[in-house]
């Protein structure tokens with residue numbers, strides 16, 4: 001998913017004030033669905049029974065499902081339950097509970113709706129009676145990453161005698177945002193880190209803290225807020241993905257050596273880990289130029305070796321190198337090349353050049369690993385690869401026709417953000433390269 005909204009810097013800033021915290025749990029990534037528990041603070045002003053300010057807490061559970069069947073937008077749907085308790089400054093209390101449903105779009109906009117019951121206690125002076133009402137709420141929230149914030153429009157329709165209807169406006173701040181629980185991003189990011197065979201890709205945690213006084217801020221002044229936030233999101237996500245590639249390559253080097261691969265392949269895998277470390281630093285530096293706080297990726301541990309027989313090891317190396325290396329890193333290289341064509345910002349162009357060159361090298365290394373596995377493993381590797389390609393090809397082709405990237409934003413593109421066309425063409429380019437390998441070797 002991509003980004004939007006003023007709330008990102010402000011909520012990150014709020015977290016920074018509280019000291020360094022984890023931004024993304026190490027295991028949270030690439031989840032199609034997930035359970036989310038959020039706590040929040042609500043500030044409100046009610047008109048109706050008796051005008052007055054209120055302050056309260058909000059607790060909600062949500063089950064998110066990414067792009068359910070028939071969902072009209074690219075995003076997620078959430079359903080769950082909520083409970084709110086508010087202290088009204090006129091001395092009364094208001095409680096609301098019920099069901100909520102939200103729609104989380106790929107621009108980090110989260111529209112939450114609430115339906116339930118309200119109970120209001122009698123005011124302190126006894127002049128405003130309490131009672132029960134129907135609760136309705138509409139809450140557009142921004143920044144699904146760490147802390148969601150947004151205006152709130154709620155109301156209660158009095159049901160019991162004496163309970164007057166109310167209209168309540170205010171603001172909510174809740175955390176952690178849904179993107180801590182489910183995958184809200186879509187970026188081509190190179191070789192993913194997998195903690196086991198067929199495991200989902202994971203990302204590196206990002207630590208946030210107060211900004212460094214010496215960090216460059218020149219660009220932040222030169223561009224619109226939406227563009228800055230999209231760039232921050234893109235480079236933060238890229239830094240996290242690049243950082244996860246470091247242990248992925250160290251595990252690859254170890255497994256190549258266990259499989260008896262030539263030393264040149266092992267040492268190229270180690271060199272690739274070093275290159276991914278450089279990419280991490282470069283992407284984190286660019287993210288920090290757009291961020292009001294300081295982000296630093298934390299290196300995840302190298303995944304443990306899985307107990308496999310030599311045949312299974314060769315098959316896994318071949319499949320990972322084909323899908324994650326040739327296709328994934330090939331696409332990352334092509335995307336960086338294509339994005340660089342439109343980028344005018346010199347430091348960003350340099351970063352894109354390094355990434356394009358290295359990721360292309362990683363894709364080529366992957367091709368050589370596939371060749372080694374085929375020659376060492378023979379028929380069983382060939383069959384496993386053929387079977388995997390036959391099984392997943394149609395899905396890959398469908399995905400290709402649905403690659404969606406950032407909306408057209410010429411300013412962001414000039415500053416190095418890949419747009420939808422660059423992402424689609426990059427994926428196509430890598431897809432064609434892997435098709436050539438299939439027709440040559442299988």
Ligand SMILES: [Fe+2]
Nearest residue numbers: 190242276279
């Ligand atoms: Fe990389």
Ligand SMILES: [Fe+2]
Nearest residue numbers: 190191329362
């Ligand atoms: Fe890579």
